[in-house]
Amino acid sequence: MDGQFWLPAKPDRKIAGWVTFSPTAGGSLTLLDSFEGIDNLDSPRPDYSRILGESIHGGLTLDDCRLEFLNLFQRRQRFAVGTLLNKAHYESGEAVETDRLITQISDLMLWMLDGVPALNFKPEQLATGKIPLVKEHSEHIDLGSGARLNLIHRLALSTGVGLLQLQNTTTPQFEFDTPVDLDAALEHAFDLLDVVTIAADRVVAFEDVTFSHPGLLMRGESRRVAVGLHKQWRAQANPNRKQLISDRTAFTYGQLGGGDGLRRLLEAVRNHRALTRQIIRPIYDAAPTVQDSFFTRIAALEGLDKQQHGDDIHLRKRLKRLAGNAEASFESLVGDGDAVERWAKRMVALRNNIGHGDPVPLHQSAAELYEMSDAAYWLFVLNLLVEANAPADVYTHLTTTAPRFAFLRRQIRRHF
Known part of the structure; x- marks a missing residue:
């Protein structure tokens, strides 16, 4: 992702570069110039823990940055990046908080298949072709201390050139009464990840994570900005895994008792x-x-x-x-x-x-x-x-x- 990058303390000193991020290898920022120069070698090294950027897609915040390479003569720098926040700027020392965290977890929908209401279109809808684009059902699970997990089960109809496809998805959405630190919100998502890994008896992983904040809105609108969160996650799903079926699991969502059973097991994990x-x-x-x-x-x-x-x-x-x-x-x-x-x-x-x-x-x-x-x-x-x-x-x-x-x-x- 190409863009301009700068230190929060020096917003006027912008340098061209590019950032890459992989959930397995982490992030890397390469600059075509340097925040340091030959003429200030005796000066204290700048604080590189947070670097800001701007791409054609919006603002970038690079957190937990570490200098990996510096060539003062060729004016080049490279940083390892621990966390990349896409579409938001957070200044130096500014806390990253959220009251809504949305995830996608591999194999979650397949593990839950036997414990959620079937989302089917009515025969008359299929016969007349009047099929809604989305059919949705939500389960609400209280996590205590003002936190909730909403499991959004969705049957969506997607169309294309010569293509008509139905897709089933389950999206976990964590909500909080008041904004909390992002790391605290992620702990609840990790709890769910651990439970599904145990129950499915295979490693499941985050496929996508976004968050929002009531004070972070799209320019000139009342809609929230969905900030993309990229980290080097410890859990990585096997890309060559077989399709999950009940006989390959330790136990299924239905056997656990659906949402109420999941609530109790999440509480035990949290304890x-x-x-x-x-x-x-x-x-x-x-x-x-x-x-x-x-x-x-x-x-x-x-x-x-x-x-x-x-x-x-x-x-x-x-x-x-x-x-x-x-x-x-x-x-x-x-x-x-x-x-x-x-x-x-x-x-x-x-x-x-x-x-x-x-x-x-x-x-x-x-x-x-x-x-x-x-x-x-x-x-x-x-x-x-x-x-x-x-x-x-x-x-x-x-x-x-x-x-x-x-x-x-x-x-x-x-x-x-």
Whole structure:
């Protein structure tokens, strides 16, 4: 995106350049001149954390910028860009706030198919050709503290040369009673992203994110400006993934109980937000080591039990207590009888060996660490579901149909 760029403190010093942004690689700004010169080498370096710009599409705000390359003689600069806001200017120190955040999440509509009212056109509309361009249904979910999630399900008719197409979409829109910091609004969007990743049992990702503010209007109009938000997101959907169907999920939206079930599960995630991010991080990371995945997840389980009870007991007892919360669902994974006890002992031994450097190292294969880490993940998920009072259909589908759960059940019992 070509344009003119300047520092908020020096709006008269505009430099031509271009900015690129990728959700996987992040952003880069290249300038055809430099904000610094040979004649001021002894001066303090300017504050580059925020750079403003203007393109043919509107204003640009580049946040979390970092100088990567500087050639004073050829007058060139290049910056890494952490966040790009398209169609808005925010001056130095000005907070970025919103009361409406709109997202698009990959595979969300497919995951929700069995739990939303069918949007169909009436037979007489099809017979007469009087088909509305859009048919819409919304679900409203209270997130507490003045925040709401509106799920907008839309069936749209698109036309073109020789083309007539129906398209189903689901758009999550987060609304707040009063404007909040953009990062705080995004935390609610990340909660939904985590829930759908858990439920769909695959990485889902933001495909588009925009936000607005009641004080940010289109010039000469009462309509709001939709500010495009571009960041280097940790979660990246597999471009070669198979189409999502119910038999490939951990559980579906309908099995969860629709909007009310989603509200309860979002609340459970919100109650343990940092730990949920921790337990799911190895799924989002491109190539985590099995040691890091295991250690991250067993620490999350320990933290979850501490949040639930606040006492000081041995890790093995914490794991058994968490397994007791999940009861038969977790036993269906590791086995019944004394299997939970044996699993907990092995988890503690592996943790001590990796984290504490036990003098007598255990033999531990990559396969064992990977599979025991996955068991920790599912135990955490089961505890979230228990806290959310999930319906029995969720546990039935997860323990009998979900492919990854079934595969782990066949593999894990050889390790303890």
